[in-house]
Amino acid sequence: MNMKAPRGTVDLLPENTRKWQYAEKKIKDICDRYNFNEIRTPVFEHTELFQRGVGDSTDIVQKEMYTFKDRGGRSLTLRPEGTASVARAYVENKLFGTPIQPTKLYYFAPMFRYERPQKGRMRQLNQFGVEVLGSADPAVDAEVIDLAMTCYKEVGLTSLKLVINSLGDSESRDNHRRALVEHFSPVKEELCSDCQIRLEQNPLRILDCKKDREHPAMKNAPSILDYLNDESKNYFERVKSYLTMMGIEYEVDKNLVRGLDYYNHTAFEIMSEAEGFGAITTLAGGGRYNGLVEELGGPDTPGIGFGMGFERLLMALEAENKQVAIEEQLDCYVVAMGDQAEKESVKILHELRAVGIQADKDYLGRKMKAQFKSADRFNSSYVLVLGDEELEKQMINVKNLETGDQIEVKLQEVVSYMKETLQGGKGNE
Structure with missing residues (x-):
């Protein structure tokens, strides 16, 4: 019998795990400097957590989750992302009641998504992520972005691009949503079947569609930046000013929306610009998700975080020809x-x-x-x-x-x- 690893999974052999350990240690040291603490959540959760937390209209929930029923008939899902699990743990363990706030957490964890395997995108992926819960200060947004950029730089990457956008508050998003529906409705039948559904459920996600990205209606689609109210504009300006003060270069991309329903205000991605890295350049992505904790039964709690794929980090190091300093020596x-x-x-x-x-x-x-x-x-x-x-x-x-x-x-x-x-x-x- 020819036994092989399941499609979309790989074995990490000692020659590779040493590189992973090197990067993990670097990142853990950085998290200590930024005063973040580690959290570890279960590999599987109740399916409803991701349906409510990530969003029914997302590709993750509709197409990519590994869901099964246990012997008691309960629907369980291997976690496809880390934020919902951390938010659930935050509510269940009443971390909002601890005296030290905001709660600053990080994790290293395998995630599971049923999608077409390709280089740097597997069905079991390994992710480092951080979440800050309990503060709506735009300085926290800048700190989280700074931490992510610092991780990449101190591991050895140099060909990086930071892209940011604002998704605004609920009022701004509602106004933008109406504008998107009005804009795309006349060409609804020309859009892919997924986007036709998104037009009804979450039209913002049409802007993130890979199938329809070349459709003429995409080029002049209403920008969220034109629908930000004064409060949202001020928030975004403060985030940008903090990044500038830190010397962190960025680009504003009005079409950056991220793929999860819980995002609002700041959204960002970090990309590799290394030659030969591949068509999918995103290394990490994240943003603010005020309202997620409340959706999961907790108090009104603002939050922000990001996730970075470890496989893609090592791919970027390879693309930049950066050698990981691994000391393989016995005493x-x-x-x-x-x-x-x-x-x-x-x-x-x-x-x-x-x-x-x-x-x-x-x-x-x-x-x-x-x-x-x-x-x-x-x-x-x-x-x-x-x-x-x-x-x-x-x-x-x-x-x-x-x-x-x-x-x-x-x-x-x-x-x-x-x-x-x-x-x-x-x-x-």
């Missing part, structure tokens, strides 16, 4: 020859690891020359050589593989010796 490798020495090497290895030393040994019964080759493959700094003869003398040979220097050390002192040596205190005297 020491224990070479043992003889039955008693082999047994003793297990104890030595345990004691080395217990004091924080990265160590390994042979488990295939190979000869000494082959064990030294194994140490070279692991790029080990030192080799500890123990035979039955050394064991009788209660000594062990310590060899520096970089310099070739070798020294005999008392067996009972080798762990403390290696610890001091690797910390730079003793060296090869």
Whole structure:
């Protein structure tokens, strides 16, 4: 039987997971600097959460969710995005009642979407995201965008473009909605079947359609920016002014609407401009979603966040020919020859690891020359050589593989010796 990973999924092998760990560590350090805390939510949720939180009219809910019934007949869905789950956890655990506000959260999580697999877009995708709940200050919008840009820059990307837009408050969106219905209704039959439905349910999403993007009606469609009321205009101007103060360059795209129903006010995307990156250039996207928490049964709570795909981040690094600084080096490798020495090497290895030393040994019964080759493959700094003869003398040979220097050390002192040596205190005297 030829067993393969399901379509739209991939195995992350050690040569790749080290790159992921490098990027994750960088991003976690940045989140600490910005005073964000990690949250972990279930991989599956009640289907209604995404129907209400993401929106019935979205492609995610209508076409892309992995939904199933459990043995109790309850409809459950593998999470397709992170914001709704975080908002649900915020309400359920009454995080709005904690003394430290706003609540600033981040997560690393797999997401699941049933769509046509292509490079950088899989059915199981891995996402980093942040959510800030409890503040309607436009400075928070700027902070969230700043955090996202900082993540990309500190991982090593340089060919980036930030695109922003305002979707306005409910009044502005209602006025814009009416204008869109009036604009697209005369050409309704010329639009794709999805957009014909969107015209009734959520006409704003017509602007995000990939099938109808070249339709003449798209070119002169009413812009949301022309329907912003004074409050929404002022909000957007403040966000832009904060970005300018931070030295963050941006472009305003009046057609940027994002694909989820819960967005309002600020919406943004970060794109790769690296040559050869591919047709889908978006690396991350997000925006403000005031009203989502209330929709899920919580108090009126403003929120903003974003999600960035890890697969696309690594694709962008590859497109820019940026090498991830991964240190693949073992501190020491224990070479043992003889039955008693082999047994003793297990104890030595345990004691080395217990004091924080990265160590390994042979488990295939190979000869000494082959064990030294194994140490070279692991790029080990030192080799500890123990035979039955050394064991009788209660000594062990310590060899520096970089310099070739070798020294005999008392067996009972080798762990403390290696610890001091690797910390730079003793060296090869």
